[in-house]
Amino acid sequence: MPRPVTFWFEFASTYSYLSAMRIDAEAEARGVEVVWNPFLLGPIFKAQGWDTSPFSIYPEKGENMWRDLERRAEKYGLPFNHAAKDLFPQHSVLAARVAIVGLQAGWGRAFCRAVYQAQFVDGADISDRAVISASIGAAGGNPEDALAGAERDTAKSALRANVEEARSRRVYGAPSFIVDDELFWGDDRLEDALDWANRD
Amino acid sequence: MPRPVTFWFEFASTYSYLSAMRIDAEAEARGVEVVWNPFLLGPIFKAQGWDTSPFSIYPEKGENMWRDLERRAEKYGLPFNHAAKDLFPQHSVLAARVAIVGLQAGWGRAFCRAVYQAQFVDGADISDRAVISASIGAAGGNPEDALAGAERDTAKSALRANVEEARSRRVYGAPSFIVDDELFWGDDRLEDALDWANRD
Numbered sequence: 001m002p003r004p005v006t007f008w009f010e011f012a013s014t015y016s017y018l019s020a021m022r023i024d025a026e027a028e029a030r031g032v033e034v035v036w037n038p039f040l041l042g043p044i045f046k047a048q049g050w051d052t053s054p055f056s057i058y059p060e061k062g063e064n065m066w067r068d069l070e071r072r073a074e075k076y077g078l079p080f081n082h083a084a085k086d087l088f089p090q091h092s093v094l095a096a097r098v099a100i101v102g103l104q105a106g107w108g109r110a111f112c113r114a115v116y117q118a119q120f121v122d123g124a125d126i127s128d129r130a131v132i133s134a135s136i137g138a139a140g141g142n143p144e145d146a147l148a149g150a151e152r153d154t155a156k157s158a159l160r161a162n163v164e165e166a167r168s169r170r171v172y173g174a175p176s177f178i179v180d181d182e183l184f185w186g187d188d189r190l191e192d193a194l195d196w197a198n199r200d
Numbered sequence: 201m202p203r204p205v206t207f208w209f210e211f212a213s214t215y216s217y218l219s220a221m222r223i224d225a226e227a228e229a230r231g232v233e234v235v236w237n238p239f240l241l242g243p244i245f246k247a248q249g250w251d252t253s254p255f256s257i258y259p260e261k262g263e264n265m266w267r268d269l270e271r272r273a274e275k276y277g278l279p280f281n282h283a284a285k286d287l288f289p290q291h292s293v294l295a296a297r298v299a300i301v302g303l304q305a306g307w308g309r310a311f312c313r314a315v316y317q318a319q320f321v322d323g324a325d326i327s328d329r330a331v332i333s334a335s336i337g338a339a340g341g342n343p344e345d346a347l348a349g350a351e352r353d354t355a356k357s358a359l360r361a362n363v364e365e366a367r368s369r370r371v372y373g374a375p376s377f378i379v380d381d382e383l384f385w386g387d388d389r390l391e392d393a394l395d396w397a398n399r400d
Contacts (some may be wrong), residue, residue, distance in 0.1 A: 071392065186388075
C-alpha cells in the first residue's frame with residue numbers, strides 16, 4: 001500500500017508550474033495519493049537572507065532557469081509563454097489563500113492549474129482579483145464566495161500554518177515532495193518521490 | 201550526426217561525481233562525443249558573493265543534497281560513503297591540474313573517475329599528493345611525471361583558461377553540459393543534454 005505524498009508548491013514558482021500540471025497523472029499511474037499544500041517561499045527565502053527569488057538575485061542562474069523551463073515544458077508537452085518573465089516573481093498570497101479554500105471545497109486542484117495557466121501561458125498577473133475570479137470560475141467554484149472565504153482568518157491562518165509546517169519539515173524551495181520523512185526538492189524529483197511512496 | 205557535448209565538472213562537486221561515473225556510457229549509447237573540461241567553482245562562487253559551497257552556506261539545502269545524493273547514487277548503482285561529508289568541500293586544484301595533463305595524455309577520464317572514487321567512496325582527501333599519485337597510477341599514468349606536469353605553467357594556465365571559458369559561457373554550477381549554445385546544469389540534465397546533441 002503506497003504512502004501518501006505531500007506536494008508543496010508556491011504559485012510564483014516556475015518549476016511548481018511543471019509539477020502542478022504533471023503530478024496527478026503521474027501519481028494515478030502509480031496508485032499514489034497526493035495531498036496538495038500551497039505555501040509561500042517569501043518567508044523561507046527571507047530566513048536564507050534573500051529578499052526575492054534566487055533566480056532574480058543570480059543572473060546566470062535565472063537566465064538558465066528560463067531556458068531550462070522552456071526545454072522541460074516542451075519535453076512534457078506543456079505550453080509556456082515568455083511574457084511570464086516580465087512579471088516574475090509574482091505576488092502569490094491571494095492565489096494561495098483561495099487555493100486553501102478551494103482544496104477544502106473540492107475545486108482546488110483545477111483552480112491551481114488554472115492559476116498556473118493564467119501566469120505561465122496567458123502571461124496574466126495572478127495578484128489581480130479578476131484573474132483569480134476567472135480561475136475560480138473555470139475550476140467550478142463560486143468566485144464571490146471563494147474570495148470572501150480567502151479573506152477570513154481561517155484561510156489566512158491555514159496558509160500561515162502551511163508555511164510553518166514547510167519550515168519545520170526543512171523545505172527550502174518549491175516544488176517539494178514529502179513521503180514520510182523523505183524530502184524531495186524540484187520538479188525533476190517528482191517521479192522519484194512518487195516511486196518512493198511505493199517502496200516497502 | 202550528433203554534435204559534441206562539453207562536460208564541465210569540478211572535483212569537489214558531489215553531483216559531478218554522479219555525472220563523471222555515468223556520462224561515457226550514456227553518451228556511447230547515443231553515439232555522442234563528450235569533451236571533459238575540469239574547472240573550478242571557487243572563482244565563480246566568489247563572483248556570486250559566496251566564499252564556499254552554497255551547500256555549506258544554506259544548511260537545509262546542504263542536508264537535503266546529501267540525502268538526495270545518496271538516493272540518486274543508489275538509483276544509479278553507484279557507491280557512496282558518508283565519510284565524504286566531513287571533508288566537503290575539498291580543495292580540488294591539484295586534481296584539476298593533473299586532470300588537464302591526463303586528458304591530453306589519454307588516461308584522464310580514468311584518473312577523474314579514480315579521484316571521485318577516492319573522495320566519495322573511500323573518503324580520502326584529494327588534496328593529498330599520495331591520493332592523487334595513486335589515482336594517476338590506477339589510471340595508467342606515471343605519477344611522478346604527471347605531478348611534475350601539473351606544476352608547469354602550461355597546465356596551470358590551461359585550467360585558468362577553462363575557468364574563464366566556463367564563466368564566459370555563463371556556467372554557474374557543476375556539473376554543466378554545453379551543446380552548441382545550450383547550457384544544461386546538473387546531473388539530472390545529463391540525459392537531456394546528450395539527447396539535445398542528437399536533435400536536428
